[in-house]
Amino acid sequence: MKNKLLILLALPLAFAAVVLFSCAEEKDEYVCPVFGELEQEPNPAKAGEEVTLTFTQTRKGNGIAGTTYTWKIRGLDTDEESGDKIDKVIEVHTNYDGNDKQAPTVTFKVPENCTSGSYTVDMDADFSCYIAPVLFDKTNAHGRLRIQ
DSSP states (O other): OHHHHHHHHHHHHHHHHHHHHHHHOOOOOOBOOEEEEEEEESSSBOTTSEEEEEEEEEEOOBSEEEEEEEEEEEEEEEOTTTOOEEEEEEEEEEETGGGTTOOOEEEEEOOTTOOSEEEEEEEEEEEEEOSTTOOEEEEEEEEEEEEO
């Protein structure tokens, strides 16, 4: 008798839980992240030391798998043959959603022969998406690297 009573009480509770949790599920949608300010550590950096650049996110993305960030720091390197200033280009490949939607970050050593000043930083982000109808997308961000 007690078992029947427990079953009769448990069935409505189980049904209510299923309805509640099925309504709480949100439909996954693709969202392109929006990048804000460039953060630099240390700021300013010195020639010969490591520097970390990170673009903050003003809106996190969703539905993004493979991501390639191409960082270009204009005129930071020197061509060994000609002595001309050239851009430093660094590519970072990651899984955006798989890495907790972390902000794009790169760490590198500032060239020893780098002169003090402010350098333009361009970051292009190319996304492979897994939520239809978007398969590929891209965005970019810009900032300044300060060298002492």
